[in-house]
Amino acid sequence: MISxxxxxxxxxxPTVTHHWLLPEMAxxxxxxxxxxxxxxxxxxxxxxxxxxxxxxxxxxxxxELDGAASARSTSESEAVxxxxxLGDVAAERTRLLAEADTQAAAxxxxxxxxxxxxxxxxxxxxxxxxxxxxxxxxxxxxxxIAMLAALATPAVVQATLSDQTQQELIExxxxxxxxxx
Amino acid sequence: MSNAxxxxxxxxxxxIAQAEGDIDAVENELFRMARAFESNEQLxxxxxxxxxxxxxxxxxxxxxxxxKASNTTTQLVALVVGSGRSKDLPAIIDTLxxxxxxxxxxxxxxxxxxxxxxxxxxxxxxxxxxxxxxKQVNLKVVIDPTVMGGLVATVGDExxxxxVRTRLEQLKSRI
Numbered sequence: 001m002i003s004x005x006x007x008x009x010x011x012x013x014p015t016v017t018h019h020w021l022l023p024e025m026a027x028x029x030x031x032x033x034x035x036x037x038x039x040x041x042x043x044x045x046x047x048x049x050x051x052x053x054x055x056x057x058x059x060x061x062x063x064e065l066d067g068a069a070s071a072r073s074t075s076e077s078e079a080v081x082x083x084x085x086l087g088d089v090a091a092e093r094t095r096l097l098a099e100a101d102t103q104a105a106a107x108x109x110x111x112x113x114x115x116x117x118x119x120x121x122x123x124x125x126x127x128x129x130x131x132x133x134x135x136x137x138x139x140x141x142x143x144x145i146a147m148l149a150a151l152a153t154p155a156v157v158q159a160t161l162s163d164q165t166q167q168e169l170i171e172x173x174x175x176x177x178x179x180x181x
Numbered sequence: 182m183s184n185a186x187x188x189x190x191x192x193x194x195x196x197i198a199q200a201e202g203d204i205d206a207v208e209n210e211l212f213r214m215a216r217a218f219e220s221n222e223q224l225x226x227x228x229x230x231x232x233x234x235x236x237x238x239x240x241x242x243x244x245x246x247x248x249k250a251s252n253t254t255t256q257l258v259a260l261v262v263g264s265g266r267s268k269d270l271p272a273i274i275d276t277l278x279x280x281x282x283x284x285x286x287x288x289x290x291x292x293x294x295x296x297x298x299x300x301x302x303x304x305x306x307x308x309x310x311x312x313x314x315x316k317q318v319n320l321k322v323v324i325d326p327t328v329m330g331g332l333v334a335t336v337g338d339e340x341x342x343x344x345v346r347t348r349l350e351q352l353k354s355r356i
Binding site for chain 1 (some may be wrong): 197213240294295298302305306308309312313329331332334341345346349352353356
């Protein structure tokens with residue numbers, strides 16, 4: 001067979017084909033053989049690589065799927081947490097509002113009590129101030145009267161000291177000293 | 182002026198007055214002169230003014246006392262004024278009076294009154310003060326309008342005050 005092929009090859013011009021579409025027989029054979037060899041080689045050597053690559057890809061896809069599932073699970077758990085937190089926020093809001101109401105009520109009560117105390121103290125102070133002012137006014141008036149009296153008395157006394165009174169005062173002194181005081 | 186110098190002047194004046202006789206009259210005139218000097222600002226400033234010559238100040242004394250006081254009194258005051266001791270005239274005279282009283286074994290009783298006392302009142306007052314203090318007194322009356330009424334007597338350290346002025350002051354402090 002090999003010899004036939006060789007003879008064929010040698011007998012004919014390799015650049016001229018017998019059919020416009022089909023190649024020469026030898027080419028078909030060689031091509032077929034080469035194709036088979038390549039196919040076998042591909043199957044033998046490329047198959048495992050492809051198989052391995054596919055397996056790796058499958059594994060990668062599986063990993064991605066697992067990751068996505070995990071992410072989904074995480075997201076769902078976070079969503080649950082957020083929903084829970086939302087619930088907590090609502091409860092906290094309610095609690096804070098209630099606490100604010102309580103504090104406002106306490107402040108109001110405290111403020112009213114303090115204002116009442118301050119009003120009482122102010123009233124007491126006003127009463128005391130009035131009493132003090134009244135006393136001060138009385139004292140000042142008394143001092144004024146005393147001062148005027150002190151100023152006026154010598155003049156009044158001097159005017160009333162007649163000669164007779166002067167003599168009486170002198171006689172009274174002599175009598176008093178003579179009597180041993 | 183120191184007390185020793187005042188004493189010295191008082192002793193000298195006393196001896197001159199005693200030598201001249203009528204020490205009682207001179208003593209009384211000097212006492213009145215001292216009180217006038219104390220109470221009269223113009224007289225005091227004139228007699229103590231060092232810018233006025235001594236003979237002119239002595240002339241003022243002679244003009245003031247001439248005919249109203251004895252010659253001895255006038256000369257004694259002029260002597261003090263002429264020696265430039267006018268400022269100490271009251272102290273010298275008071276010391277002289279104390280000395281004179283001491284010679285007579287008397288205690289000076291200075292009595293201040295708003296009006297003059299009659300002789301009878303002075304006698305009775307002397308007797309009363311002698312009785313009250315247990316000392317024979319040499320009464321010296323000062324006319325002092327500031328007492329207003331009544332009398333205040335000072336015998337040594339003892340003061341008997343029954344003046345209207347003091348009563349008014351007590352009243353004022355009570356008010």
